[in-house]
Amino acid sequence: xxxxxxxxxxxxxxxxxxxxxxxxxxxxxxxxxxxxxxxxxxxxxxxxxxxxxxxxxxxxx
Numbered sequence: 001x002x003x004x005x006x007x008x009x010x011x012x013x014x015x016x017x018x019x020x021x022x023x024x025x026x027x028x029x030x031x032x033x034x035x036x037x038x039x040x041x042x043x044x045x046x047x048x049x050x051x052x053x054x055x056x057x058x059x060x061x
């Protein structure tokens with residue numbers, strides 16, 4: 001029981017920000033936040049790839 005409580009507390013502590021936002025905006029808003037949060041790395045990757053392709057960021061990469 002102590003292990004289960006420890007794991008639960010660790011999980012909720014790390015996701016407390018998302019849980020708080022989810023409580024304010026609801027489950028749909030939380031899903032959108034996670035979707036945007038997951039899309040940020042791919043969007044940055046696409047932007048850097050385009051910049052590298054067109055030579056804008058090619059000198060810095």
